[in-house]
Amino acid sequence: MSIKIEDMLDRPDVLLRGNFACAGCGLSIAYRSVISALERPIVVIPACCASVIQSLHPNVTYNVPTLNIAFAAHASAASGISRAKKKRNEKVTTVVWSGDGGTYDIGLATWSGAAERNENILHCCYDNGFYSNTGAQRSGATPRGAVTTTTPFGKQEKRKSVARIMAAHDIPYIATASVGYLRDLYTKAQKASQIRGYRFILIDAPCPTGWNSDPAITPELGELAVKTGYFPLYEIENGKLTFSKRGEKYRDPNKRIPIDEYLKRQGRFKSMSPQQIDTLKSDIQYEWERLSRLE
Ligand SMILES: Cc1ncc(C[n+]2csc(CCOP(=O)(O)OP(=O)(O)O)c2C)c(N)n1
Numbered sequence: 001m002s003i004k005i006e007d008m009l010d011r012p013d014v015l016l017r018g019n020f021a022c023a024g025c026g027l028s029i030a031y032r033s034v035i036s037a038l039e040r041p042i043v044v045i046p047a048c049c050a051s052v053i054q055s056l057h058p059n060v061t062y063n064v065p066t067l068n069i070a071f072a073a074h075a076s077a078a079s080g081i082s083r084a085k086k087k088r089n090e091k092v093t094t095v096v097w098s099g100d101g102g103t104y105d106i107g108l109a110t111w112s113g114a115a116e117r118n119e120n121i122l123h124c125c126y127d128n129g130f131y132s133n134t135g136a137q138r139s140g141a142t143p144r145g146a147v148t149t150t151t152p153f154g155k156q157e158k159r160k161s162v163a164r165i166m167a168a169h170d171i172p173y174i175a176t177a178s179v180g181y182l183r184d185l186y187t188k189a190q191k192a193s194q195i196r197g198y199r200f201i202l203i204d205a206p207c208p209t210g211w212n213s214d215p216a217i218t219p220e221l222g223e224l225a226v227k228t229g230y231f232p233l234y235e236i237e238n239g240k241l242t243f244s245k246r247g248e249k250y251r252d253p254n255k256r257i258p259i260d261e262y263l264k265r266q267g268r269f270k271s272m273s274p275q276q277i278d279t280l281k282s283d284i285q286y287e288w289e290r291l292s293r294l295e
């Protein structure tokens with residue numbers, strides 16, 4: 001059975017009032033949209049803001065079964081849950097909900113194992129491009145030029161392409177999505193939930209606290225990331241990539257909004273030189289070209 005987005009308001013909220021998320025938190029918008037789209041979700045969360053915002057027992061604000069687990073253990077814990085539920089003939093959606101730190105970096109070894117075994121798990125990575133809950137350290141997802149507490153002069157290296165690493169595992173479904181395009185995100189979450197095996201959704205989720213951006217423009221920043229070409233929207237189904245309708249035209253650099261429109265709304269990019277901005281533009285184009293090879 002699939003749950004229509006229009007029916008979302010009639011369903012119990014999956015993230016209750018009183019949670020500790022900052023105003024305009026992209027992670028909480030993404031969580032609501034995805035988890036509401038799923039039948040009987042069980043959510044496994046490694047250390048990250050998502051484990052912090054739920055508050056403490058007995059006042060937990062997640063309204064679905066949730067397992068908080070050590071960083072690198074998310075995929076192995078989810079594998080166990082998924083197999084145990086199958087054995088008991090219980091239909092659930094086993095979800096890993098992790099940040100970019102837990103996906104691009106510290107959890108990579110274990111999700112790689114679970115993806116290789118094609119465990120029946122929906123892995124969602126809300127990507128805010130750094131380690132937010134421990135004080136804004138850089139991660140493999142941090143874009144070149146962004147200031148974090150461990151890159152005070154702007155990160156020198158380019159952002160890792162975790163979706164392409166995931167694609168090398170030949171899993172049945174990969175998608176990128178954004179809090180700027182909620183219907184697209186919801187639809188992809190639902191589609192992923194109907195597929196068996198290891199599925200991965202990478203979600204651009206702005207963090208106003210760490211990005212030093214206005215909390216009121218979180219969805220707008222999500223849209224700008226797509227319209228500037230910074231965050232391409234696509235699906236990879238059984239190895240074949242399709243750019244999503246909402247973002248397809250931005251494969252043409254001439255159709256993109258200038259990247260400065262995205263950068264100037266975030267304090268983390270304030271110190272970027274014109275040269276660094278040019279290098280970031282090259283990183284963006286490089287990623288589009290590499291993705292196009294998977295079409
Ligand atoms: C093995 C291990 N190393 C480091 C930590 C400390 N730690 C907890 S959460 C976190 C960062 C998580 O970053 P991310 O996954 O991007 O999520 P976010 O905080 O941005 O929500 C770190 C480094 C830890 N708990 N365990």
Ligand code: SF4
Pocket residue numbers: 020021022023024025026027028049053128132133206207208209210
């Ligand atoms: S620090 Fe960022 S990701 Fe964490 S709760 Fe606040 S806005 Fe959300």
